[in-house]
Amino acid sequence: MTDSIPNISPPPELLDALQSARRPLLITHISPDGDAIGSLTALGYLLYRMGKDPILACQDKAPNAFNFLPFYDRIVQNVDDANADLVIALDSSDPSRLGDIYDEAQFADLPLLVIDHHITNVYFGDINWVEPACCATDELIFHLARVLNEPLDEALATALLTGIVTDTRGFRTSNVTPAVMHITGQLLDAGAPLAMITERTLDTRSMALIKLWARVLDTVELSDGVISAINAIQMRKDLGGLIRAEGLVSFILGAEEAKIAAVFTEMPEGKVECSFRALPGYDVSQIAFEMGGGGHPPAAGCTTDGDLPGVRRKIVALLQEEVRSKSR
Numbered sequence: 382m383t384d385s386i387p388n389i390s391p392p393p394e395l396l397d398a399l400q401s402a403r404r405p406l407l408i409t410h411i412s413p414d415g416d417a418i419g420s421l422t423a424l425g426y427l428l429y430r431m432g433k434d435p436i437l438a439c440q441d442k443a444p445n446a447f448n449f450l451p452f453y454d455r456i457v458q459n460v461d462d463a464n465a466d467l468v469i470a471l472d473s474s475d476p477s478r479l480g481d482i483y484d485e486a487q488f489a490d491l492p493l494l495v496i497d498h499h500i501t502n503v504y505f506g507d508i509n510w511v512e513p514a515c516c517a518t519d520e521l522i523f524h525l526a527r528v529l530n531e532p533l534d535e536a537l538a539t540a541l542l543t544g545i546v547t548d549t550r551g552f553r554t555s556n557v558t559p560a561v562m563h564i565t566g567q568l569l570d571a572g573a574p575l576a577m578i579t580e581r582t583l584d585t586r587s588m589a590l591i592k593l594w595a596r597v598l599d600t601v602e603l604s605d606g607v608i609s610a611i612n613a614i615q616m617r618k619d620l621g622g623l624i625r626a627e628g629l630v631s632f633i634l635g636a637e638e639a640k641i642a643a644v645f646t647e648m649p650e651g652k653v654e655c656s657f658r659a660l661p662g663y664d665v666s667q668i669a670f671e672m673g674g675g676g677h678p679p680a681a682g683c684t685t686d687g688d689l690p691g692v693r694r695k696i697v698a699l700l701q702e703e704v705r706s707k708s709r
Contacts, residue, residue, distance in 0.1 A: 385563045389524040391496075391510045396528065398467060398492055398508060399428070406436045406465035406488075410473040411480040411684075412625065412654065415547025415582050417472045418443045420496070420518040422450040423540035424471065427526055430537075436463050440480030444627070446581050450543060451536040458482065467492055470506060472518040474499040474675030477684075496521055501666050501675030513677075516556045519544025523564055535572030542573040547582050550631060554679060555661050583628075589620055590627060597626045597644070601633060606640035606704035608633050609697050611689055614647045630656045640707075641665060641700045645693050648684070653692040656682045657700070663707055668699050 399405070407425055409417040417439070425435040429452070437456045447453060460482060468488050473479050474497060495506030498521060500513040515521055519541045526533065533541075545565060549557050552565075569575060586594075596616045602609055610633060612626045625646055634642035641663055646654040655672065657665035657680065664678040674683025685692060 386560050386567075389512060389515070389521070390528050391521075391525055392508060395494055395496075395508045395510050398494055399431075402428075402433060402467035404434045404436065404463075404465050405467040405469055406438060406460060406463050406491075407469045407471060408438045408460075408473075408479050408483055409471045410478040411440050412682075413439050413441060413443055415447065416517045416519055416544035418447045418450060418453070418456075419540050419542075419544030419547070420471045420522050421456065422447075422452045423519055423522045423537060423544070424469065424496070424525075425455065426451040426537055426540060427522065427529075427531055430531065431529070436460065436465060438463075438482055440482040446585060447543065449577070449581065450540050461487075465491060467494065469494045469496060471496055472499075473497060474502040474670075475673075476505050477673060478675065496525075499666075499675050500677060501670040501681070503675075514556075516554065516558075516561050517544040517548035519548075520561070520564065523568075533567065533571035538568040538571035538573035539578065542568040542575065543578050543582060546575070546578050548680075551579055551583055556677075586628070589622065589624060592620055593617065593624060593626050594629055594632075596620070597629055598633075603636060603638055604697070605701040606638070607643065607697050607700045608636050608639040608641070609643040609645065609693060609700075611693060612644060612646040613689060614649070625654070630658045634658045634660070640704045643693075643696060643700060645689060645696070647689045651686055651688070652684055653687055653689055654682065654684050655692070655696055659703075663703055665700065665703070668696070668703065672696070 409421040425437045428435045438460050493506040495509045498515040502511045597610045597612045600611045630642050630644040641659045644656045659665045659679045666676045666681040669681035669683045672683040
């Protein structure tokens with residue numbers, strides 16, 4: 382099984398930086414998903430086992446669905462007094478994805494490592510390890526552990542498998558290769574609970590989220606192969622809190638007539654979060670990149686300024702052009 386896994390290795394200078402660090406600061410992207418939290422906790426746990434004192438950070442609170450992961454309770458939203466000697470950006474294609482928690486002036490004197498798998502990565506670190514062929518950033522952390530000769534245990538394997546499961550939508554994306562399945566086999570051998578991870582991260586939703594889905598689904602529109610919906614602030618206030626319609630964009634892509642799906646989430650201060658999904662053969666990553674975001678051809682996102690209806694009209698038109706360009 383091991384021989385079927387490609388030999389993917391980080392740059393030697395990245396290994397040197399990790400080995401010499403005493404208190405590395407790990408930051409993952411805003412609105413964190415399973416690969417963001419999985420890679421954050423996996424690398425934090427790995428570095429802790431190596432004798433480091435890692436700080437795990439994310440601007441937005443990690444969803445409760447991931448509270449089974451190692452070091453979940455150590456993730457912080459404020460790093461003003463971090464006293465770090467190294468910064469590591471995880472699962473983030475550009476510095477804006479790190480949010481306000483990454484203050485370039487505050488950390489200007491520290492080396493910045495970037496570990497990511499997004500094809501739209503802009504290589505913003507002093508040392509960049511970007512592998513677009515990998516299905517998840519957690520796959521890179523798996524290879525890092527191998528290079529460091531750090532054994533898999535149940536906690537590490539669970540964090541790694543969480544990122545792989547969620548970023549592949551339960552092994553349903555086109556980048557699930559035989560190598561990914563061999564890696565998954567090793568993680569299962571180490572004790573990662575696949576059934577529990579799948580149930581907690583893909584199948585379980587709070588009642589509040591189900592009610593929000595109902596409100597957002599009432600806004601669904603389908604035109605020229607693009608299906609979209611809006612998630613307004615008032616909808617969320619009516620339900621008692623500012624929650625995102627997690628998972629809904631993948632759900633509406635299941636419409637038989639849809640080629641591309643988008644959900645537009647109204648945020649404070651005149652901003653709109655945009656989440657895109659696409660069927661194989663369509664590419665939403667470049668549109669996201671042009672709008673200041675990033676991602677992969679089948680899954681991408683961005684945050685942009687503007688009012689909710691205007692952003693929806695503008696971006697749906699761009700997505701429709703992507704559908705038409707593939708139909709010519």
